[in-house]
Amino acid sequence: MDAQLVAQVVVLAAFYSLVGTGYVLVYRASRVLNLANGELLMLCAYFLFALTVLGRGLLPLMVLLALVLVAVVAGVIYWATIRPMTGHPVFSIVLMTVGLAIVLRGVSELVWTAQARYPLEVLGITNKTLHLPAGAAVTVVEAGAVAAAVLFIGGVIAFLRLARIGMQMRASAEHPVLASQRGVNIHLAFALSWALAAIGAGIAGLAFAANVRLEPNIAEQGLRALAVPLAGGLTSILGTVIASLMVAMSENLAVRYADPLLAGVVPYFIILAFIILRPWGLLGEEEELERV
Amino acid sequence: MASGSGYFYTSYRQALAVFDTAFKKQALFALAIAVALFPLVGSNFQVHLVNLCFIAVLGALSQNLLIGYAGQVSLGFAGLFAAGGFTAALMVKELEFSAFIPVVAAASAVGAVLGVLVGLPSLRVKGLYLAVSTLALHAVIVYGASEYQHRLGGSAGIVIPKPSFGPLIIDSDREWYYLLGVVAALTTLACINLVRSRVGRAWQAIRDRDIVAEACGIPLVRYKLLAFTVSSALAAMAGAIDAYHAGFVSVEKYSFLLTVQYLAMIVVGGLGSILGSLLGAFVITLLPFVIDFIVHIFPTPERLVINILQLQRIAFGGVIVAVFLLEPRGLVALWERVKSFFQLWPFKFMVSGLR
Amino acid sequence: MSTPQPLLRVHNLEVTYHRKLVAIRNVSLVVPAGAMVGVIGINGAGKTTLLRAISGFLPGEDAQITEGDIVYQGRSIKGLQPHETTSLGIALVPERDKVFLTLTVEENLAVARWRGGSSDGKSQRRVLEQIFEWFPLLAERRRQVAGYLSGGERQMLAIAMALLNNPSLLLVDEMSLGLAPSVLAHLEDRLRAIREEMGLTVLLVDQFASMVIRISDYCYVMENGGIVFDGPPERLLAHEDVREFYLGMSDSAQGVKSYREVKQYRRRRRWYG
Numbered sequence: 053m054d055a056q057l058v059a060q061v062v063v064l065a066a067f068y069s070l071v072g073t074g075y076v077l078v079y080r081a082s083r084v085l086n087l088a089n090g091e092l093l094m095l096c097a098y099f100l101f102a103l104t105v106l107g108r109g110l111l112p113l114m115v116l117l118a119l120v121l122v123a124v125v126a127g128v129i130y131w132a133t134i135r136p137m138t139g140h141p142v143f144s145i146v147l148m149t150v151g152l153a154i155v156l157r158g159v160s161e162l163v164w165t166a167q168a169r170y171p172l173e174v175l176g177i178t179n180k181t182l183h184l185p186a187g188a189a190v191t192v193v194e195a196g197a198v199a200a201a202v203l204f205i206g207g208v209i210a211f212l213r214l215a216r217i218g219m220q221m222r223a224s225a226e227h228p229v230l231a232s233q234r235g236v237n238i239h240l241a242f243a244l245s246w247a248l249a250a251i252g253a254g255i256a257g258l259a260f261a262a263n264v265r266l267e268p269n270i271a272e273q274g275l276r277a278l279a280v281p282l283a284g285g286l287t288s289i290l291g292t293v294i295a296s297l298m299v300a301m302s303e304n305l306a307v308r309y310a311d312p313l314l315a316g317v318v319p320y321f322i323i324l325a326f327i328i329l330r331p332w333g334l335l336g337e338e339e340e341l342e343r344v
Numbered sequence: 345m346a347s348g349s350g351y352f353y354t355s356y357r358q359a360l361a362v363f364d365t366a367f368k369k370q371a372l373f374a375l376a377i378a379v380a381l382f383p384l385v386g387s388n389f390q391v392h393l394v395n396l397c398f399i400a401v402l403g404a405l406s407q408n409l410l411i412g413y414a415g416q417v418s419l420g421f422a423g424l425f426a427a428g429g430f431t432a433a434l435m436v437k438e439l440e441f442s443a444f445i446p447v448v449a450a451a452s453a454v455g456a457v458l459g460v461l462v463g464l465p466s467l468r469v470k471g472l473y474l475a476v477s478t479l480a481l482h483a484v485i486v487y488g489a490s491e492y493q494h495r496l497g498g499s500a501g502i503v504i505p506k507p508s509f510g511p512l513i514i515d516s517d518r519e520w521y522y523l524l525g526v527v528a529a530l531t532t533l534a535c536i537n538l539v540r541s542r543v544g545r546a547w548q549a550i551r552d553r554d555i556v557a558e559a560c561g562i563p564l565v566r567y568k569l570l571a572f573t574v575s576s577a578l579a580a581m582a583g584a585i586d587a588y589h590a591g592f593v594s595v596e597k598y599s600f601l602l603t604v605q606y607l608a609m610i611v612v613g614g615l616g617s618i619l620g621s622l623l624g625a626f627v628i629t630l631l632p633f634v635i636d637f638i639v640h641i642f643p644t645p646e647r648l649v650i651n652i653l654q655l656q657r658i659a660f661g662g663v664i665v666a667v668f669l670l671e672p673r674g675l676v677a678l679w680e681r682v683k684s685f686f687q688l689w690p691f692k693f694m695v696s697g698l699r
Numbered sequence: 700m701s702t703p704q705p706l707l708r709v710h711n712l713e714v715t716y717h718r719k720l721v722a723i724r725n726v727s728l729v730v731p732a733g734a735m736v737g738v739i740g741i742n743g744a745g746k747t748t749l750l751r752a753i754s755g756f757l758p759g760e761d762a763q764i765t766e767g768d769i770v771y772q773g774r775s776i777k778g779l780q781p782h783e784t785t786s787l788g789i790a791l792v793p794e795r796d797k798v799f800l801t802l803t804v805e806e807n808l809a810v811a812r813w814r815g816g817s818s819d820g821k822s823q824r825r826v827l828e829q830i831f832e833w834f835p836l837l838a839e840r841r842r843q844v845a846g847y848l849s850g851g852e853r854q855m856l857a858i859a860m861a862l863l864n865n866p867s868l869l870l871v872d873e874m875s876l877g878l879a880p881s882v883l884a885h886l887e888d889r890l891r892a893i894r895e896e897m898g899l900t901v902l903l904v905d906q907f908a909s910m911v912i913r914i915s916d917y918c919y920v921m922e923n924g925g926i927v928f929d930g931p932p933e934r935l936l937a938h939e940d941v942r943e944f945y946l947g948m949s950d951s952a953q954g955v956k957s958y959r960e961v962k963q964y965r966r967r968r969r970w971y972g
Contacts, residue, residue: 219802219806219810220810223799223806223807223810224932225798227796227800229756229759232782233754233756233790234790234863234864235782235785235786235790235811236782237782272845319871337801
């Protein structure tokens, strides 16, 4: 297994784990799969694109602003559409996120059209190739994405475990009524979960847009990453990270040694395998599988 | 449901009848007349629209049986719809056989078999995980279909000839109208009876609380798989008929978005309701055309007119979100509310019993 | 000499579920500051509904206060939301599901929101130390995941968490459920100590009548959604019907009668008054 393959797997895994963490955070808070996660990924990239009008040289600020904006959007989505649906069956809430995804995609296409954009070009920045030892090569954006993934996910895990608010978020996710009896504003905690999830997806979106291209259907990358939290455990961030390496490796191996078209389906085979053998994933809680 | 109408059954036969009240019988008769005469007054385009709705009704019924009545979440509709279409395509292309009824029957059979497969996870998991496993199976089916299509070099799709019954060839919109109308009506009637039967009751018991259903002696495995089988057979049948109607089959149209459209139909119309399936099918199918109509009737900025596709999309997503926020139980619930209001007026609610 | 204003006053309260089912009717009670007031009654008497009404948890159960008022520290708290009542100083120790099972003891304690500004970090830490003094068992098991605690330890943790809301009024719902008599006795003792040291007012609701009568300053008896009797413990102990139906201390050797017998008995003998 050569170094280039390893590098590709790590990069893809970083991407998957960012999006996957988004799914996990939302699932813990609202017990649903946020199928609009891909659209949040796409939106963040478009926010960055819109902010490029500020001119070059301010890239860090633009990145920060784009992430803040998408976090706010996610918080608003939670408040306006998910919070009123407390108590409804999971199926309905998931379908609601699908409806939101469609609206977000349509609005983005309306505003920015389906034309492919290249934000880095607009900013005049070139995506140089970094040559790593043992003959591997990754782009600057890819390396940045891996670093960002490590920082973000590590930060989220630490935050949830150590910070007071993090503990309150975990408590609200486990038992909302009890948490509110203890004075926690659970809806604020949930909105925060959604915002953090959006930031994770947003980082992935920015990386993809900078590295490949920006167009509305990059939102589909979000669905592609769905296998990761399902395999890793919908309640475990650590499980998602492990699963992302697993899925990334399987995909890359399939592309290299089997049919390239297979890469798209490999995640779904993994999902099926886990559903049959271990539905709650590698590190997920063995929950009483909720009925619809 | 609230009923202050004071209508009572006076015989067992009446209680068992599908259309029990005189009003229902009369309404049905009037509806039948209206449906039969519509092609004579409507334009070709309008008839075509209703044809699309008729096909949608088949799919919506299949989804509502599975999700609304049996409570099994499935995201695999597009895969089964594709299975129906591609079975037709296979028979036309490979076996050079295109007689309508046998092909559709074969497609239904294929759907039924696939349905058992898609339904197997339901014996182990429920809810979210079941939904995801059906999605995965859908991806696998579509992958298989796309491999077939690409291998055959038919990247533009496979052409299906017009259906024929002996000397009669279904060619125009009006001819399709009567064929599809009859199929939709018969299917609806079959579904109404199915949900009233022991099978339907077992499904609803499973949906509401499967552990208790099992304790009551309902074999879960048999009825869950039956739900998947029937629903998938119907979905594949719809897919085959749609293939004939469209005239060709191509893997692009069997996307996840198609599944979402049909899920929207049953949610907007009302889960667990035959009427809901019909209403939802019509509303969702006609929605893009309504948007088109509105955009062209009212003065709209040029930019929006060009991007009509996006507007239709936004409207579609918006309808789903709006339904959940305003009336999660769908149009039938809205209809029930209106009905109760008039039936109970001037009272606000019934005191005795629970709704 | 005028009596000081009670901390909590419930006046003529009526609570309805699902706009149809009247759960409690014409309930009035008074909780003086610093007192331990008990409410006893069999399952379904309306005790939990009463606590829900006070702490603001009715809407989640599709219930409303349809009549009457609840006055806390001089102001009406009818219709307030849970986090609002908590910030006013009312903490509810709930009936089941009292602790966060996946969090450790320490984390459970960290979740409770301290009433008062953030500058109160010092006083919060002081109370935390105090809590570990009152409940040395919790101090021992600080890092243990709460799911592995025994029933008694969980109850202790639940009370501790409520105390960390810095309450003026503690509402305790069915503390005795599932606890062995010795464990319960230990809890009673702790509760008494906490009350003395913090000057806390407690409204204790339980179907374990003898415990409530033993440790309360004043008791109310609820039946079928209404208050049928009240008084200091001596008065309750002296009342024949209380002795027979709630304490199982009858002169015949039968013990506590069944609920059905109670109903029939009541029809024959006027209980009220």
